[in-house]
Amino acid sequence: MRRLVCLLLAFLPLLLLTSSCYGLRQINELAIVTAVGLDVGKEPDSVKLSVQIIRPADARGQTGAPSGGTGEPIYSVSAEGKSIFEAIRNLGHFTSRRVYWAHNFLIVMHESYARRGIGDMIDFFTRNHELRMNTWVTVTPDSPSEVISTITGLEVVPGEAVDRLFRNVQIVGLAPASNMMNLEEAYLSRSVEPVVAQVRLVTRGISNKRPEQHGSIKQVDLEGAAAFVNDKMVGWLSPKETKGLMFFLQKLKSGIEVIPCPNNQNKIVTMEFKDIDFKVKPSYSDKLPSFHIRLMIKADVVENNCGAPMTDLREETEEALEAKLNSEIQSVLTKAQQQYHSDFLKLGDVFRNKFPMEWKQLGSKWGAAFSEAQTTVEIKTTIKSTVLKAAEQGVK
Template identity: 75%
Template sequence: MSGLRHILIVMLAVLQLLLTTSCYGLRQINELALVTAVGLDIGKEPGSVKLSVQIIRPADARGQTGAPAGGTGQPIYSISAEGRSIFEAIRNLGHFTSRRVYWAHNFLIVMQEDYARRGISDMIDFFTRNHELRMNTWVAVTPDSPDEVISTITGLEVVPGEAVDRLFRNVEIVGLAPASNMRSLEEAYMSQSVQPVIAKIRLVPRGISNKKPEEHGSLNQVELAGAAVFQKDKMAGWLSFKETRGLMYFLQNLRSADEVVDCPNSKDNFVTVEFKQMDFKVAPAYINGLPRFHIRLKNKADVVENNCGRTTAELRQEIQEAVDQKVTAEIQSVIAKLQQQYQSDVLKLGDVFRNKFPVEWQRIGADWNAVFAKAETTVEVQTTIKSTVLKAGKQGVK
């Protein structure tokens, strides 16, 4: 009986211990600095890093007209600090930040171009080790100041980091920048067959002030604007809008895309075509010791604007040929840039070749960037116009 009593006492003691420690490690939201965007730049001291963070003010980010008691009315609070490493810079934030920095709600890491050209291995190492950071956090490079980028109110969102998050979520429709996040960056950095490519964002004067609507473009906005190509951890250069459009077929499962082409025998009027179904395939071959790639894109498209004064049915063949030529030129332009100027395979052609020719890959994989620069490529684009109902002219669209 005494033994049973002893067991009951022990169980009650363990239960009480669990109840009193159930909140151990719990962090109250009012004790944390919730980071929603991070900027990385070169610091003033040689080899140092400048880290900027956008911290959300929960009480002031509710979209209300007036500031709550004790609040400033501003939804975010942006600060920066420098250090010899990213971790030291974060610790230095503690010199003037009353709350502990918390990363679990971060949307974006944006790096300045000079920082990216110096090398981003420290950034990859730190943020992949950080257990609070999500691997689907977006990553971007900017030619502008990162602390200004992460502080710019963009679009309809109160918090800038959330606005950029929504921009990235639409890249499969807009198709002007790759959806680069920490997971894809780490995979490419660790890969022997693929090099990293990161979205480019920049500030552009597109916003219109409600107080001064006559001053068009008086407010800066963050814009997805191409891509940055890397060789391992160092940025090699930029891709233009046209080159990035060609890049996107290789990297994203695009849900939609559009092309604007000149009307036949007219440079003043245009036809706009929207791709509805896209079938993109890369067929590798290995001939005379060099890889070859046949790139084929089949599009089913609708004409969404026709300002040529003739029916789509009458222009069908000419529009298809014009679209084929333009898309082919976009794909060829990005391949030429990557092969001739950067020697960096961000197109994942190395993965395609390795999967088809694993034995040959063992011989050439160690020097893939040099091999990729010499690889032969052919591009085939076939566009089929489905819609024939639009007609444009003086009488309007029919």
């Protein structure tokens, strides 16, 4: 008996070594997806799935193809099915490798697909154990298959290029950072509606090989957003409305505003703000919610084309900046409350946290209560430019 036990202990390390290779996948056997496009298929209620597959041998940034390669860093292919999973299986008819999702950066949905409803997309991709929940999600008015296959900017892989655009969103402030995690959270919430960033193709840039073809290169532009009610898209938010939206959704690190000069409306002054204090205070009276929105900003003058010292224009410039920011916030409030009747501003979360008992009565009909809620906006700006300080000290 002791000899049998000793033999088993001796063979145990060998069993562990061999079992550790179980389920091993070689990289040359996988179709590594970096971007996905979803569109309405040709058949009724069908879905068209497009995937951007990386070519590891050709995605190293060379201007020419490596030995045995094609020179193209990505391979894009599409298939249709009654569901997303069936469309993926149909890719196997002409894709020689197994689709692998763990390195996917981006999901791009066409506007028509988003208006039809994205519940199936959320269900499938949140169930998929290979997909990361920080995968970016966008809506486009253009063809998703073209968006995910357009090599843009400085990156070789289009999906990675859009990923880097999203990482700068807190600085640029022109689109919400919408990923699968916050999309699912808003979809399942009773107090918040989803809002998803917009991407589109724009013609800009100059070809290195043909400089005379100015503006002939298509690039992916991340700007604006799509508003939803439940899982259906109800409309777009303009860049101006999206700038107002960003104060509600994210802690912005920076931003810029360009306004006409107080002394000359034909010239402009550009300001950058970094110190941003944004607060929403809810109230409840006569069975109706209300919100007081307060924004405090300190800004630097980074470009003054007014032809006069900012010390002479400070008060008027601050008032003009306040009016510009107020217009952006009011525009997104109007779009959310009066046109779309969709609380993608997360005001429901703010109200629920302050008034949990009242929320029990309003929660089931929050859409109507949100549309009738009174909102007031208070904005205070302070110009704190170092150039201005130096000028003031010089005057003294």
